[in-house]
Amino acid sequence: MGNLFVTEQSSCPGKETIRLYPPSPLSGIREFREDCILGGYHVGKGTRLLTNLWKIQTDPSIWEDPLEFMPERFLTTHKEVDVKGNHFEYIPFGSGRRICPGIPFGLRTAHLTLASFLQSFEISKTSSEPIDMTAVVEITNIKVTPLEVLIKPRLSSLLYKAM
């Protein structure tokens, strides 16, 4: 299970999770209002651009061992990098005027939901095989192999009744 812990103070496992497994791997669409040259390419007015955030966040010229889960990089080589669209090598919420407006809500909700789930249930794998973390980069980030787990309540049964 990916650990989606990120706060605005930014925990390193959380930052690394959404670097490698961005929930929204493609940015929103931008339309060019005029002809221009971008990265050596001529781009015509009216062209629509969808940025592949996953590709940027796994660019081997920026990230050492880009496909490895290494949260410590956010304590060392990428210590100053935050999630707010200021560092273009890492833009899990996009950047600029159309940056995701749900950053604080998304981060807190992910944190709360996962923490409540882990507090409430014991989770175990159904096999001893390593978990296949391969993902398909589409509009959202989807695991190729669904994760199968067994969940067992940890708390008093009274706490699981619907409110």
Ligand code: HEM
């Ligand atoms: C971890 C959770 C989330 C991630 C990773 C995420 C990621 C993104 C990304 C990459 C974009 C495109 C930004 C761009 O094109 O520059 C976006 C846009 C957007 N997000 Fe999120 N998002 C998350 C949670 C949320 C939540 C909780 C809400 C609302 C409550 C939200 C609402 C929006 C909206 C409305 C846009 C479109 C903004 C615009 O086009 O002006 N997102 N998000």
